[in-house]
Amino acid sequence: MTSRDIGLRRDLDRATKVVREAMTDSRVRSDLPRKLRKELHRRFPALRPKVRLRTSLPDFELPTGPSVRPQIRAAVILDPFSALALRYEWDQVELRPGEWREQMSEPxxxxxxFVESAWQGNGGSWRLAMTAPGAIRDELRELVEWARxxxxxxxxxxxxxxxxxxxFLDTAQWFDQVxxxxxDRLPDYRRDLGHDRVGLLPFGAQPRLHNPVLRDHGREHEVxxxxxxxxxxxxxxxxxxxxxxxxALGHGLHIYSRMALEDQRYQFPPEFRSSVVGSLPYERMxxxxxxxxxxxxxxxxxxxPTMCARRLFELSAAQTPVISGPAASIEPFFGDTITVSGSADETERALTVLLRHAEYRDRIALRAHRRVFDEHLYRHRVAEVLARVGHPxxxxxxxISAVVPTMRPDQLDHVLDFIAGQSHEEIELVLVTHGxxxxxxxxxxxxxxRGLSAPVLRHADSSLTLGACMNLGVEAASGRYIAKMDDDNVYAEHYLRDLVRAFEYTEAVVVGKWAHYAHLTATGATLLRFPDAEHRYVKLVQGGTMLVxxxxxxxxxxxxxxxxxDTTFLDKVxxxxxxxxxADRFNFVSVRSTSPDGHTWPITDMELLARRATLAFYGDATTHVTV
Incomplete structure (x- = not known):
């Protein structure tokens, strides 16, 4: 019997049961039209009411791969959100009723x-298998026993x-690990299951899906x-x-309601409805x-203390600031990077600040992103699962190998200082002394x-070009990535830590910063160059920020x-x-000395000011750019 046959039989049994109950129970009978409409919409999506989206959103093309751990084969029953998030973590096999033996055995x-508490697992094929008696539940138990x-x-x-x-407790009892x-439920599971093979697995974010890459017009909407x-x-x-x-009604609020035009029990009050712009499938969200x-x-x-909406992890990974109602789980996971509001007045103030001040908004968003990427990706969650089942x-x-060509002996301390100051742990300094x-x-x-390992030193004759010096450094390096860094720029603590993560969520061959700050020592002015180039695919990045x-x-x-x-290398790529x-504009400053003689790019300060740049401030740049 195929999974389709099993599904049809299950639907027929359920329909028969509902009709019988309706014949004897007036409450069931009055609710029958709603249930019938809901079931028709589930079985035939084309019959669902059409909600015209009253705003513009860019397309989102789901990445096709690759898997982080292609060597790990995971048979799963998951809801659509988890199935999408986890499919980039391993070789995922979504089991179907009636076919799971073949799926589990080959190749x-x-x-x-790995089974989650899904109401309609794997596209609805395991609907209610974990919470209601019936043939599909019996098959799920048979599957678990066969696997064991x-x-x-x-x-x-x-x-x-x-x-x-x-x-879900009865279903949980069938499994080796829960x-x-x-x-707070861990003591309950230990008591009710009679064993200690239980653990915590919070939600997380998937970098391939939840990231700050901007599309089309970027963040053109308010809230x-x-x-x-x-x-x-x-x-x-x-x-x-x-x-x-x-x-937020007075701040350009857009509401995406999953139940738009459907059950009246889930409709927003009248004063909210002009802000409801439609409903979105998860891929468009x-x-x-x-x-x-x-x-x-x-x-x-x-x-x-640990259960919160998965959207908090996802939005933080996407560098989108969040204002949330109170929950005990928010501070342990996110610290102060999510704004918690307990009253309408607090929300009004938070909205005003976040919408009015892009500088504040961008900084808190970057810190939230960093926190999630440090600890709360599905990469971290899957590693915990695999360790529990004996597959660490x-x-x-x-x-990273930081390749720094220099022709100035007096810059050595500065180079050692900014390398030692990096929060990223796996760094090798390759110093190419030119002349x-x-x-x-x-x-x-x-x-x-400074707590550093001895740098790798390479001497380059003064007759060699900058390109030849870089190639010497690359050949001597041992890191997976090469960071091209200059001997006089500012690289703040989290510069490399943030930048290397872009390889987890983009399809880029080179990452760097085209939106960046440039400090002019002659005047003390700091410019913000190419401010519209953050979080976007571009043609060029500043040469001292290239990571490849x-x-x-x-x-x-x-x-x-x-x-x-730099330009010719990027052209070839x-x-x-x-x-x-x-990537973002923070944690880096391109420093222009009083004389341009020490630079390989001969351009005057006035020419820099005349190009695509904004005069941001005067004074020390390091404090301002550090996030």
Whole structure:
């Protein structure tokens, strides 16, 4: 029997049961039209009411790959959100009723069976298999038992805790490992399951989907809320709608309601309805994340220390500031990077500040992004799952060799200082001394004073070009990535840490900064150059910010030229079909000394001012650019 046959039989059994109940129970009978309409919409999506989206959003093309761990084969039953987020983490096999034995067996047994508390798992094929009796539930249990017999570890993840703990508890008992989003439920699972194979697995973000890459016109809209209004339950959530959502009505609020034009129990009050711009499938919602300056969030669960909306992780990863109603889980996960509001007045003030001040908005968004990428990606979550089932995997190689050509012996301390100051841990300094030599023992000693390993030293004759010096450094490097860094620029603490992560969420061959600050020492002025080039694919990035895989740098090589080696290298990358990505503007300053003689790009300060730049401020630049 195929999965389609099983599904049809299950639907027929359910319909028969509902009709019988309606014949004897007036409440069921009165609710029958609504249930019938809901079932028709589920089975035949074309019959759903058409909601015209009353705003413009860019398209979002789902990445096709690759998988972070292609060697790990995971058989899964997941809801659509989790299935999409996790498919980039392993070789994912979405099981179907009636076909799972063949799927599990070919080409080899999976490394684990991972099942979440899904109401309609794997496109609805396992609908209610975890919460209601019937043939489909019996088949799910048979699947879990078969996996255990084959030696395949089984993991159940209850993302519906705490409110639906009891509904999924019986199903959880079948599995080897049980994970939950709510730390407060761990003692309950240990008591009710009679074992200690339980653990915490919160939501997270998927870099391939949840990232700050801008499309089309960027963040052209003001503020948005995506979610459902409940008229009959979740009173705390309704209270947060009044304190968090209502104040945004005067700030260009757009509401995306998942229940637009459907069940009246989930319709927003009349005063909100002019702000309801439609409903969005999840794939389009991903585009909305980076189309707004601010997103709003309300919570149905407020007391759990670890259960919060997955959207908080996703929006933070996308560098979209969030104003949220209170929940105990927000501060432990996000610190002060999410604005928590307990009243309408607090929301009004927060909206005014975030919408009015781009500088404040961008800084808090970057810190939220960094926090999620540090600790709360699905890469981290999957590593925890795999460790539990005996399949620990190596971490992602993000080692960087900083190649710094210099013709100025007096810049050594500055170079050692900015390398030692980086928060990124896997850094190797490759110092190419152009036309002079440093004593290796002295350099090593000065590096040791700063907590650094001894730099790799390469001497280049003064007759060599800058391009040749770069190639010497690349050949001597051992890191996965090459960072081209200049000896006189400012590189703040999180410069490399933030920049290397762009390789996780873009398709770029080179990442860097085209939007960047430039400090003119002659006047003390600092310019913001190319401000519209943040978080976008571009043609060029500032030469002192280039980060490129070492194998690419070895293959393409820098041209044997005294200057413009950055531009010619990027030209070759793009000619070969590679993309160049410009990240945020922070944590870097291109420093222009009083005389341009020490620079390979001969351009005057006045020419810089006349080009695409904004005079940002006067004075020390380091403090301003550091985030």
């Amino acid at each position: 080899r047994l999976p490394d684990l069976l 017999e084959q030696g395949v570890p089984t993991v159940f993840w209850n993302k519906e805790d705490p409110p639906n703990y009891d509904r 994970l939950t989003v709510d730390a 948005a809320f995506a979610g459902t209004y409940f008229t009959e339950k979740h009173p705390e959530r309704r209270a947060q709608v009044d304190s968090v959502i209502r104040p 991903l585009a909305a994340y980076t189309s707004y300056k601010v997103f709003l969030n309300v919570n149905s669960v407020t007391t759990s 995997v190596a971490g992602v190689d993000q080692s 002079f030599e440093h004593d290796p023992g002295e350099v090593a000693a000065r590096a040791t004073e 895989p070492r194998d690419v740098a070895l293959a393409e090589k820098f041209e044997d030229l005294p200057r413009r080696v 793009r000619a070969a079909g590679g993309k160049v990505y410009s």
